[in-house]
Amino acid sequence: MNTMMKAVVFAGPGRIEIREKRIPDVGPNDALIRITTTTICGTDIHILKGEYPVEPGLTIGHEPVGIIEKLGSAVTGYQEGQRVIAGAICPNFNSYAAQDGAPSQDGSYLVASGVCGCHGYRATAGWRFGNMIDGAQAEYLLVPDAQANLAPVPDGLTDEQVLMCPDIMSTGFKGAENANIRIGDTVAVFAQGPIGLCAAAGARLLGATTVIGVDGNAQRLAMSRSWGTDVVLNFHDCDVVDEIMRLTGGRGVDSAIEALGQQNTFESALRVLKPGGTLSSLGVYSSDLKIPISAFAAGLGDHRINTALCPGGKERMRRLMRVLESGRLDLGKMVTHRFTLDQITDAYDLFANQRDNVLKVAIRPAA
Amino acid sequence: MNTMMKAVVFAGPGRIEIREKRIPDVGPNDALIRITTTTICGTDIHILKGEYPVEPGLTIGHEPVGIIEKLGSAVTGYQEGQRVIAGAICPNFNSYAAQDGAPSQDGSYLVASGVCGCHGYRATAGWRFGNMIDGAQAEYLLVPDAQANLAPVPDGLTDEQVLMCPDIMSTGFKGAENANIRIGDTVAVFAQGPIGLCAAAGARLLGATTVIGVDGNAQRLAMSRSWGTDVVLNFHDCDVVDEIMRLTGGRGVDSAIEALGQQNTFESALRVLKPGGTLSSLGVYSSDLKIPISAFAAGLGDHRINTALCPGGKERMRRLMRVLESGRLDLGKMVTHRFTLDQITDAYDLFANQRDNVLKVAIRPAA
Amino acid sequence: MNTMMKAVVFAGPGRIEIREKRIPDVGPNDALIRITTTTICGTDIHILKGEYPVEPGLTIGHEPVGIIEKLGSAVTGYQEGQRVIAGAICPNFNSYAAQDGAPSQDGSYLVASGVCGCHGYRATAGWRFGNMIDGAQAEYLLVPDAQANLAPVPDGLTDEQVLMCPDIMSTGFKGAENANIRIGDTVAVFAQGPIGLCAAAGARLLGATTVIGVDGNAQRLAMSRSWGTDVVLNFHDCDVVDEIMRLTGGRGVDSAIEALGQQNTFESALRVLKPGGTLSSLGVYSSDLKIPISAFAAGLGDHRINTALCPGGKERMRRLMRVLESGRLDLGKMVTHRFTLDQITDAYDLFANQRDNVLKVAIRPAA
């Protein structure tokens, strides 16, 4: 085995570069995987643009599909050579946060003191790949807490089919799971990018009988429709809030899912929500949010607002792959373009500028 | 029986008056109760000031304790002469909203049409007394949907002991119930007025082991302490956010309850909240709310924000009275001043200006 | 309008008869509906055989589809002439039981005394039609608590399509709802009669990705398969417990739904359940049940056993009809045979003896 590998690093605002790095050593609870397929996420574009701070020199990317190259001495139940994925978020399930119900919020061992004698959490600290440690856009990836995070891929599924499990599908489905959906519900999903598409599919999977997808991109709305979204609304063609209130006979939706991260989608989601309804928020917001009092019943509407970070862990990945295996949904269709690792700057350029109707790209280190 | 009664009406901004009104007729599902004790709520002060619009001439007040004077022909299981209370919110439990899990949000029969073929809700429409129909600051009160809303008072409890059940206790406890409290939790309650005091007591009752009460009024903090609040913080004496983070060793609280309805308390509640924690909001906000992105983990903190309107109904009232009967809490202590109905303008003056350390007043129509 | 109508009454064990009865008077909270379609349920067969006691002379049947003939004076928001259904269970939503979360368990106003000062429930008392009051196998049906229980039928749905909503679909779906299903779950449904078929469809609708249907009737298994059940097992062809453990790799199922009401199905459901799993029981048992300790981890398996009575109410019916309207499921296919009310003894004979591959029959009073 080589000792060096290629890796895509953040070199400073506006610059990503392919560099040679040492293949990392494998500690007792780690696993080294050889990446066979990975992808670029909207968050990577934020990093590239310098909008989300990571340390220069860090390998980016957090959506790995690969082959176990080497297992740590304390990791059992896996074989080298086995095909696996790991979640974008790699929780430390031994942490206080995980045992307290919020595994995505802690990936490290934080110690604190004080009256409660307890340990502090760090928000979003479960997101390690390409954020706190080297990530997946490389030839090799070191997976921490491998016993908890390596998920074997069933033989019947291709790399591209499972490529959305680590982040897009897990996040989108969590948006649906956080929306308190019951059989017969009407659910509006604001934005139909990759995550919003998965949120809409998840809402349908959980029993919503009127799923409404909102976007301004006709192609994405068409894909949404083809996956079973009942009604699609193009905000270029109608006043979305008025139209949803009309469609629901003035009742409003049972749940609204925000899948973009902007004030206007957040606000529209609140405006179409029935009293007693749930706003499930997935967006990564970059500025303060406003809750208009007129959409909030002055705080007396029995409303719920739930936020989420993408869930990880091998059981989560197992369940998402079961959805694919069962034929309920084919996420492989999301891959519109393919690149080698060497071509990744082209891939970033295409994806960042949303050219050629790109939805998701597949990156293959070994072309 | 007389045909006329005295009632306290909203006569226009800044003016309440005692007027003579006809004692109302009793429909098949109604009950007429003779008020023996009622009180004034912070909401009534908003109405008096013209900040919350009600129709001039409406009898105000929504916290009734009284005696059944007459039962509608379809109401069974009660006796005339029985002592009862009814919730401030009188839901129509036959409504779509109630069957859908939000009884406080519908008190009337609203019909709508549209794709879903369903009926619309009206936010907060469960609040009828002193808002949509004549209220409790009168000699007699007509209770709609009496079968659902009349709650017999156990013999062992006085009028003043149960006087907080219809609104203050039900609201404050709902704040605690909405906070997802588990055994061993740390819960901060922002504001220790009557509702905040009940929220703190409710948090303790649900298993929180560190309840932190925040206010600027030393007397209220002392009462809070005497009811079992573990830590009280006076915002005149410390930076509350810093102090709570210090007390929790940097972890933050599991739940924060907002019991005032202002931007600064809402914001502080969010700033002390752990990732994965719940903000339970009780306040009636009078302007748009801001969610500072720095306190919100950019939307990725697995946070929950839950709002509520006071729950009503006879089963709710029965449970609250059980808390009092069991000796877990003595809310009679909240009554600091007593007035007859004829003296009610004095009572409003005292309460509106928070003079003489008033917490709650008791109003007795028959002095 | 006539004053007399035909009604199917229980005349004693083994005997049902068509009799002339007075069309009932309409009280303030009632509605009279003219039945256009109804059906026979397995419970009716138990009544016919004398296994479930009802008073001789009672009109049986509890699955009404019809037209509002007359509304009580206090019922608003409906029109005479409107097409409606009502649930098999007609809860009194004003009751303590309903406000306490168990509407199906109380349909009347029961008063009790005692230390708690509360009112007693009566198990299953929400089931009134054909059990405590005259039922739906008649030309006319009096619906009590009509404001809560009348559900308008959307124009796009036929009588036969909504005929399963009042009981079969509501019960089967409740079995799925009670099973704590999450995305990616494996769920086994024991028995694939009408209720088990709906439970399997409900499990799929809620996100189960491996639904396993078990029965001994090949035709029912084929229908189950055609509705999307992933795996069907005929107990004549395999040891069902062994086969399910093999299919799940020794893990067991996440949830098992019992849809027959016998010891052997209950026991098999428990034997295939993973530690931490849920057994959702729908069956009406006629003798004591045994929990084999070997299938119960000595009481240490974090197991859940949930039972249910069919939910009713207009909001429940609205949601079930939404499932049908959305095209997620077509329950009209369940009707295999059609009869007039005059032919009902033939219908009972066919259905009781499960002849001619009958699944459900439709009965039309006005042929």
Add this chain to the structure above:
Amino acid sequence: MNTMMKAVVFAGPGRIEIREKRIPDVGPNDALIRITTTTICGTDIHILKGEYPVEPGLTIGHEPVGIIEKLGSAVTGYQEGQRVIAGAICPNFNSYAAQDGAPSQDGSYLVASGVCGCHGYRATAGWRFGNMIDGAQAEYLLVPDAQANLAPVPDGLTDEQVLMCPDIMSTGFKGAENANIRIGDTVAVFAQGPIGLCAAAGARLLGATTVIGVDGNAQRLAMSRSWGTDVVLNFHDCDVVDEIMRLTGGRGVDSAIEALGQQNTFESALRVLKPGGTLSSLGVYSSDLKIPISAFAAGLGDHRINTALCPGGKERMRRLMRVLESGRLDLGKMVTHRFTLDQITDAYDLFANQRDNVLKVAIRPAA
């Protein structure tokens, strides 16, 4: 440091012996703790009598309080010399079962194959100490998955105060948590041994306002009363089922907790349960259980039966210790007798025969 230690082993039915064993080696994820205080559990008595099978030669005991002697190389955030406890159940939080919500059900890495491609659970496999690996009745204890399971003891709490946290308190409180308790509930707890006492205290802590404790031992009932149980019933003095139905005015209890593990307590718990109520079962049953159909509404009562195994993990322990620190409950009072490790056969004799009003014993290896 020595290489040998004293340990209490199961030597065969009816025989426990103190033996010399090697102090175990410490792997990367382990911790070695020097036991300062431990106790004997009812389960140990079952093991002693040969009723619960463990391998001869195994060190028994599962309730450790001690000092960290040595930490594994991969364990961080602790110091040698720190005082800690570990739960009786030491889950592997990396396991599928733990990530799936049932940590107590898996403590090892089980691999299986099959259609689902998943890994099997082993019921109760989270219970390792004194069951699958050497336990706590010894001078030293090896704690597996130490990062997840070591819980630092706050300075203000003594060994005896926290001695109940690992098992008795965690189990009893889980019984209350599993009972779906809401404010104002009536909860009956069947048996008031150490676990039942904790279940009753837990029910009160969660908002039950009428807690009823049932036992035949007057001393235990007196202790229960002193901890705040509202009503105690001695089954020698009354028909418990009749008395509870009388106390609740015929309504039945909202929740019943079974804390013994016998048919008669299980059955009584079911007989006093309201329709819609929850039976939370804690007992370890040694034979098949019968559900009397007459107490089960034929399966139509919307009943819930929940079982549990004691929860473990450092966050659970932290929360339980917070209850003690907050002064809500003083479990140190449960210790009625004290022994050295050398005297342990006397301790077993006393405890097994329930002599001298023993409730719990404290065992100190270093007297």
